[in-house]
Each structure stands twice: as structure tokens, then as C-alpha cells.
Amino acid sequence: MAKHAIRNRAVHIDLVEAMPHLMPRLPKPIGRTIERRLRKLGVKLYLNSKVEGASSEELNVSGKPIRSHTIVWTAGVANNPFFTDKDFTLSARKKVLVDEFLRAEGDKDIFVIGDNAETPFSGMAQTALYDAEFIAHNFACEHDGRPKLAYRPKEPAYVTPVGPDWASMLWKDVHIHGRIAALLRYAADFHAYTDILSLKDAAVQWTSTFEREDLCPVCSSVN
Ligand SMILES: Cc1cc2nc3c(=O)[nH]c(=O)nc-3n(C[C@H](O)[C@H](O)[C@H](O)COP(=O)(O)OP(=O)(O)OC[C@H]3O[C@@H](n4cnc5c(N)ncnc54)[C@H](O)[C@@H]3O)c2cc1C
Incomplete structure (x- = not known):
């Protein structure tokens, strides 16, 4: 701010989250700790609040305006539409249902790993790599005529x-x-x-x- 001669104008960072806590897929204490840290850094949190619209001047959050000139949109990632468009069986999270060898349900020749597979810890790079090593191991077993392993999810x-x-x-x-x-x-x-x-x-x-x-x-x- 000093270098840009911004003096009497404060810079605010507002973070809008639709769920009651940040990091909603992790246990609540994690979200709370991160909330405290962000508040300490001066970030204003709007929890349980939904972005409903935006213009160049303001953001419409749960029916109320927040003045803003810069918006950084980070509202999650969706699974690849490839799987929705084709004949795969999907879970409620729109991930592909897989069996204990990570084969797509209904088609034993297609393996689905990483973010798109309905496994307990999918959505993390660590899980995607673990899944890749798992199926590589099973391919080798199949080739050598050894028994294959069943998938055991690893918590990252x-x-x-x-x-x-x-x-x-x-x-x-x-x-x-x-x-x-x-x-x-x-x-x-x-x-x-x-x-x-x-x-x-x-x-x-x-x-x-x-x-x-x-x-x-x-x-x-x-x-
Ligand atoms: C901002 C952000 C931060 C993250 N931070 C972390 C972190 O700190 N730790 C962590 O463990 N995970 C993190 N993740 C999650 C991690 O990136 C994913 O879980 C991981 O990349 C999933 O790997 P994947 O191989 O399943 O899919 P991807 O890495 O998404 O790979 C899929 C690839 O397929 C390509 N593709 C799509 N459609 C087609 C098609 N029709 N034909 C050919 N190719 C196609 C895509 O271009 C893409 O390159 C983060 C994700 C994001 C978005």
C-alpha cells in the first residue's frame, strides 16, 4: 500500500462460505481453527452465506450487498462431465461407483481412479497416486497369475x-x-x-x- 501510495483507503478481504463452517468435509475443529487464524489475519468471514450475484461494484450475498471491486471465485470443483454423459453408475456426489478392484460398476474393463472414483478419500492427490499404484500392482498380479488385492482406502x-x-x-x-x-x-x-x-x-x-x-x-x- 505504501509503495502504491494507497493511504486512506483500507483493503478488506471478505471470504464467503455457503456452509456453516470452512473446510466442511473435514471435522469441525479444523474449520474452526482455520476460521480463527483467518480472522486474526484480518479476513472477514461470512459463513452460512451464499453468493447469489455479482457486478463490478458489489457482490450479492444472501440478499445483501458487499461492496467489492475484485472477486476471486473458488467455489469448488465438479467431477468430469464425461462420466455423467456416458453410461456409468454414479453416486450422489456424481462420482463413479467402483468395485473392490476400482473397476467401474457394470463394466469390468474400465478402471476409475483418483477424483472421479467413489472411494472414501477421493478428491486428494495423495489418493489419486495411491489408487494408481494399487491398480498397477493388480495389473502385475494379473499378468503373473498371482491373486489380486482388494482395495483398502488409505486416509491421507x-x-x-x-x-x-x-x-x-x-x-x-x-x-x-x-x-x-x-x-x-x-x-x-x-x-x-x-x-x-x-x-x-x-x-x-x-x-x-x-x-x-x-x-x-x-x-x-x-x-
Ligand atoms: C486448488 C487445488 C488445490 C489442491 N491441493 C491439494 C493438496 O494440497 N493436496 C492434495 O492431496 N490434493 C490437492 N488437490 C486435489 C488434487 O489436485 C486432485 O485430487 C488430484 O489432482 C486428482 O488427480 P486425478 O488424476 O484424479 O485428476 P486430475 O489431476 O484432475 O487429472 C485428470 C486429467 O484428465 C484430463 N482430462 C479430462 N478429460 C479428458 C478427456 N476426455 N480425455 C483426456 N484427458 C482428459 C484433465 O485435463 C486432467 O489433466 C487440490 C486441488 C485443487 C483444485
Whole structure:
């Protein structure tokens, strides 16, 4: 704000969530901890509130206007319409029902893994990778004439960063938040990079995430 000579004009961040708590798919204490953290950072929360419309000047939230010039829309991801359009059996969440080998119900030649499969922890990259390894293992078993394994869902760790050096982590019954959870997230990110890059390239990629991206000509010219 100082660099841009914004003085008497405050910048507000308002977060609108349709459900009564943030992170509604995780246990309530996680959402509450994240809510407290966001409030501490100065974010105003509108819970149980639905965005019903928007113009260049304001957002219509549950029938009331919130003045805003900038809107960042993040209202979730939908499953791929490919499955809806074809003849797959879908769950209430519009995910494909699968058997214990992750084969689509009704068609034993089609395997569905990751976000689109109706498994307890789908919707996470960790689950998508786990599913991929699971079916790869079973393909090898089938090829070698060994018995195949039945799918056993693996609960992933949920690490949610909120602002710099703070995260909330939930792994089974363990919930921690703060700097240690943030460090665990940084470590997990590094580990994920090494899955697809050499150690050296992973280190370069990982350290670049700590650099501030200043694409603004005003900010980058003032040091
Ligand atoms: C903002 C955001 C943050 C996230 N953060 C995390 C996180 O911190 N940790 C975590 O574990 N998970 C996270 N996730 C979830 C994670 O990204 C997904 O669970 C994961 O990518 C699912 O993998 P997938 O292979 O099932 O699907 P995807 O990664 O979506 O891959 C599907 C691919 O199929 C392609 N495709 C679609 N239709 C066709 C077609 N007809 N023919 C050919 N190709 C097609 C798509 O382009 C896409 O590349 C996040 C997701 C989002 C959106």
C-alpha cells in the first residue's frame, strides 16, 4: 500500500462460505481453527452465506450487498462431465461407483481412479497416486497369475496452509496447527517434487516457492 501510495483507503478481504463452517468435509475443529487464524489475519468471514450475484461494484450475498471491486471465485470443483454423459453408475456426489478392484460398476474393463472414483478419500492427490499404484500392482498380479488385492482406502494427511508459516494439519486423530504444521507442509511439498523431478531440480523448484513474485512494475522498481 505504501509503495502504491494507497493511504486512506483500507483493503478488506471478505471470504464467503455457503456452509456453516470452512473446510466442511473435514471435522469441525479444523474449520474452526482455520476460521480463527483467518480472522486474526484480518479476513472477514461470512459463513452460512451464499453468493447469489455479482457486478463490478458489489457482490450479492444472501440478499445483501458487499461492496467489492475484485472477486476471486473458488467455489469448488465438479467431477468430469464425461462420466455423467456416458453410461456409468454414479453416486450422489456424481462420482463413479467402483468395485473392490476400482473397476467401474457394470463394466469390468474400465478402471476409475483418483477424483472421479467413489472411494472414501477421493478428491486428494495423495489418493489419486495411491489408487494408481494399487491398480498397477493388480495389473502385475494379473499378468503373473498371482491373486489380486482388494482395495483398502488409505486416509491421507490434510495439511492446509493459511498465510505464511502457518498451517493446519490433520492426520488420523492428530490435529496440529501453527509453524510446525507449516514446516511439515513444506517438507511434503519437497517430497512431492522429488516424485517427478531429480533431487537437484526438485530443490530448485522447491526453493523458488519461497521467492516473492513481484510482477508489478511499481513494486519491483522500489527497493
Ligand atoms: C486448488 C487445488 C488445490 C489442491 N491441493 C491439494 C493438496 O494440497 N493436496 C492434495 O492431496 N490434493 C490437492 N488437490 C486435489 C488434487 O489436485 C486432485 O485430487 C488430484 O489432482 C486428482 O488427480 P486425478 O488424476 O484424479 O485428476 P486430475 O489431476 O484432475 O487429472 C485428470 C486429467 O484428465 C484430463 N482430462 C479430462 N478429460 C479428458 C478427456 N476426455 N480425455 C483426456 N484427458 C482428459 C484433465 O485435463 C486432467 O489433466 C487440490 C486441488 C485443487 C483444485
